[in-house]
Amino acid sequence: MSLAGDFPPDPLLSSGSFNTTAGADQVHPSPINWARQAESNSRKRAAPGDSWLPPGWRIEDKVRTSGATAGIRDRYYYSPGGHKFRSKTEVLHYLEHGTLKKGTRKAVNTNFHSDKFEGQGSPKVSKKVKEAPVPFNFDFESPPEKVSWAMTKAGEEAWAPYIGDDKVQDSVRRDWINAFKMFHDWLTNISDKNQNFRFYTPVDA
């Protein structure tokens, strides 16, 4: 299990350029597009590091220790929310449809979640945690540099993101929120496992 090598380019603090006049129909490298593109780029044995896997996902290689097939390596994939997948097929299906492929086991890596939800001596809590849908419309490569959040209706809980004077679509807004959650979980996990790395967030909304 490796952590250090899995860092994507800092997604939420990027200083990359962002075209604020980009049309809504522009295709962003969402996780699934990323996966497809990476796949078509490498016909043969996947490039080292499985570049088709979106950021925030983890790979675990497990070597069998007994039986006739001892020594064989099994590869498992973990979503940012901790869902365990047994094959690339299952992962791609999930990225594309947002649902588990029939036959996909519902296993969740209990080591994945932070302990912030766990009460004293109740290690099963993490099983109840639901994973946010994959944020298809979040541009992981070049997130917007600056987004303003404005209250659209006075006195109500109706905050909406703006880039410049342009209000961001609700569907995009939802994806941004999910993208943030994705990295929140992921970074929290890193923080839990690595004493040299601390990740802090403001009080949860």
Next chain:
DNA sequence: GCCACCGGTGGC
């Protein structure tokens, strides 16, 4: 022959 993939199941 290799290996990615998925079926099966024993132990919990």
Next chain:
DNA sequence: GCCACCGGTGGC
């Protein structure tokens, strides 16, 4: 009933 683990094989 769940899930970690091994068995078995289809496709290359």
